[in-house]
Amino acid sequence: MSPATLIENRWDDAKAAAMSEAGRLLYRSNLLGADKRITNFGGGNTSAKIAETDPLTGEPVTVLWVKGSGGDLGSMKQDGFATLYQAKLDALPRLYRGVAHEDEMVGLLPHCTFGLNPRAASIDTPLHAYLPYRHVDHMHPDAVIAIAAAANSEALTAAIYGGEIGWLPWKRPGFELGLWLSRFARENPAAKGVVLGGHGLFTWGDTAKDCYETTLRIINRAIAWFAEETAGKPVFGGVAHAPLDASRRRAVAARLMPAIRALIASDEKKVGHFDDSGPVLEFVGGRDLEALAALGTSCPDHFLRTKIRPLVVPFDPAADDPDAALAGLPEAIAAYRADYAAYYERCRHPDSPAMRDPNPVVYLVPGIGMITFARDKATARIAGEFYVNAINVMRGASTVSTYVGLDEQEAFDIEYWLLEEAKLRRMPKPRSLAGRxxxxxxxxxxxxxxxxxxxxxxxxxxxxxxxxxxxxxxxxxxxxxxxxxxxxxxxxxxxxxxxxxxxxxxxxxxxxxxxxxxxxxxxxxxxxxxxxxxxxxxxxxxxxxxxxxxxxxxxxxxxxxxxxxxxxxxxxxxxxxxxxxxxxxxxxxxxxxxxxxxxxxxxxxxxxxxxxxxxxxxxxxxGSKIWQGEWRQQRAASNRIREDELEEFYRNRSLLKRSxxxxxxxxxxxxxxxxxxxxxxxxxxxxxxxxxxxxxx
Incomplete structure (x- = not known):
């Protein structure tokens, strides 16, 4: 494996030395979030437990600084962190009434706020609060999620990491998972982290630098292991379709995208994104494309952006007949909508929110690439990036083991989580030309x-x-x-x-x-x-x-x-x-x-x-180009005035006397x-x- 494929340690001691503890937390967060192999846009969390002075008592207190709700590690600023009294967080477990009452614990987090910080704490806060370490990273690296999404995930974790990294089965993020992590850390004091089945990676350390370097080292070990284990092996079942040349791929995409948009944007305008990068072309050209796509994604961060599964567009690159694909699109999208509605009915609860848009977000086109549609370009692009993460996960897991998507009911419970619905309702009203x-x-x-x-x-x-x-x-x-x-x-x-x-x-x-x-x-x-x-x-x-x-x-x-x-x-x-x-x-x-x-x-x-x-x-x-050359001179000459008098001339000529x-x-x-x-x-x-x-x- 080439060292260039490993993640580079970009920590700068001189730069970090001049920072406060909170500054080093932000520095670490930005470094981690800058590489999509470490975590996807908006995904992952970082935290630090920092000594602060209580503004009311003047006494020293420990404050949990943790990435707040809705932030992105790569681009966030200092105000992107929620700050909470650790002592108040430590008091919450005695109020916890069990898994059936998870959501009510989120309502208690604002009562723990330190410093009148308006940044809302996220659902992941308990996952950091109860780990007995000063610095904690929770990342979604493709290489580690490939371990987490394998059928023998626990055995793979042990084989790759020994006892340094533990393993926990899938659990939806929340208070219960926070208690699980706390219990694991107490029972495994030598561990440096834990793989969460189907989800991601937790690592920790005593300092910001130590935590950052541990995170990189654990991810790089997975990258190196997969490189060695998959070398020479066919991926995605081997090649079924070679990609068409780049210009032809774009030509076909230009035909398909408006046709897809016509079928899905009658109620709400949508904007598309096209990706024909190497990982995408490898996936859409694989023999196992349809089987793997049907399994859906594993990490909850993935399918919240991409829906649980994509639509494979009926296009045969060997025939290269876009008209045939266009003819098949209405039936394919109608079938997807019907399948999504059936999924909703199978999994819904009495208090579930109403079914949302049943149209696909991700469209996989053999030999061509991936198309994504969303409310705006950034969201469509990010959905595509998330699905590339999912492709990388499926590539690793299916090559060394059997890939396992997230259980359908678990996926639904996250997609239609009442807390997620409340977040959607708080979003600002779209602007008047949104999606156009x-x-x-x-x-x-x-x-x-x-x-x-x-x-x-x-x-x-x-x-x-x-x-x-x-x-x-x-x-x-x-x-x-x-x-x-x-x-x-x-x-x-x-x-x-x-x-x-x-x-x-x-x-x-x-x-x-x-x-x-x-x-x-x-x-x-x-x-x-x-x-x-x-x-x-x-x-x-x-x-x-x-x-x-x-x-x-x-x-x-x-x-x-x-x-x-x-x-x-x-x-x-x-x-x-x-x-x-x-x-x-x-x-x-x-x-x-x-x-x-x-x-x-x-x-x-x-x-x-x-x-x-x-x-x-x-x-x-x-600012008008036509007034920068001969036209300006000609109009001035025609009206027998100097060029610098033109604006006043036209203003005075108007009925309203305005420019x-x-x-x-x-x-x-x-x-x-x-x-x-x-x-x-x-x-x-x-x-x-x-x-x-x-x-x-």
Missing amino acids: IAYVTGGAGGIGSAIATRLLSEGAAVVLADIDRAALEAAVAQLGAGYGADMVRGVVADVTDEAAVIASFAAAMVEYGGLDILVSNAGISSAAPFEETTLETWNRNMAILGTGYFLASREAFRILKRQGLGGAIVFIASKNGLAASAGASAYCAAKAAEIHLARCLALEGAPDGIRVNTVNPDAVLR VFPEDIAEAVYFLVADLSAKSTGNIINVDAGNAASFSR
Whole structure:
């Protein structure tokens, strides 16, 4: 086994020495959470029992610092820890009335809070509180869960670790498991940790560094053991399907993802993610794919994100016939929903919450990869990451033993845990465009990026298309920093190139899985007396402002109609499309063509719920690319003023005597794509501060 596959010890003594005990806990947590082989996003817990001064008595007290509810080890800050009086936690066991009353113990944890800390303690708090060690790590490393999910898990643990690491059978996280761990530690004082059947790993130490190094050492031992034991052995039953080449995989995904979305997003819009990484392709190409997928995941952190099992999409890579797969999708998803409903009915309790969305989250496509869908891109991506963790677990466990998924009733009891339901109900209301996917041409310009900002602020995922690669990359980086890298993508596209436009929409389908909104905004400007207007100038205006709008909207129309989920298209035209301007015939004529094309599309799109509207800006000088070159000079010359007088000139020309900015255009676009205007199509909104000549009626 190559040493590069082992997890590197990244502890820095000099850095840690300058930290407080709580600081070293955070440092350790961030190091552990940064590697998905150690624990998945949001998974695992760390803790430290730290001497503090009681703010009420001034006396020294021991405080349990433990990762709070909902945090992520890799990205959390100091305020991500719950803090609780250890003495008060020690008093809770006498109030414990047994497994049937587990959940009531969670309600007692806030009474143990130290320092008025608002961070809620998680259900895992007792798992740390009653271990007699200062520092405790609870991780979900793939290599150790592969041991925990094997049929002979206890024997494997003993063979790999001897007595250094113990073993406990599956138990749902909570107070009872906390008492189990406490009892194990008392009875096995030499142990450095314990494997929890079907779940994960606990390790401990006297110092933060000692605990961190023990965790790494135990995980690396499992990694090395599996590397040796699986060397040369077929995995997942051997190869049944070789993967198609990368470009073909993406092409098939681009066909499948909108079709899947159409079948699962009628009640709630969803965003997709595609993964064709090595572990995924190995799994979806294996002979045992369907058998292993049907067993479901083992670790509760996995199936809370992925549902208990995925859907294997009926696609034969040898035939490479996406149409056949598309034809089989409705029946396959309907069967999955029926199976999920039956699972709910078999396992439900009288007080169980109502059945949630029965659609699959994970879709495995032989020879192609894995598709995941969720309420937003980040959740879809993370669900995929969790299933990759599950794949790694199945790979190890099924190669050296028999893989065992979590018992169905146990899985249901966690998925529909009343405490989990309460957490879901506390989540904030989704923003108005949550789950929607937008494509904006001219996205790197001032108006385009303002539109993207407005849509992102309401929860939409946005694809920016632009011909200027450098400007596009800068815009994507800036918007990603503000709204999250998952929420924005960029595609380089010349809107006058049919093949480039089609390819850019296909790329958007692979990135997000569908489309709800098109904002056609790419533009240029030109000015010249009519007799001096060259054919080149005329054709360039018509190509970008006419053909470009046609090609983008035609591709969007095709996708929206196939999805059957409705949609919204907005053209950014111009005041000049309604009111002629001397010396700009090519520009005005092309903008008029845009407006009339939008009206035609409104007629054709209405039966499919596709709304098409137009925004007419005027004189948006700030941030607009078309005002940075000759157009600015030409407009100034045409009006016999200096360039620096243009903004004041246009402001005073307007009826309202106000300047128009990119964010004003963005606000009109938002109105037209949101449900606020659900009954509006074929309309024009002038955003020009008032210009009587361009009144549309």
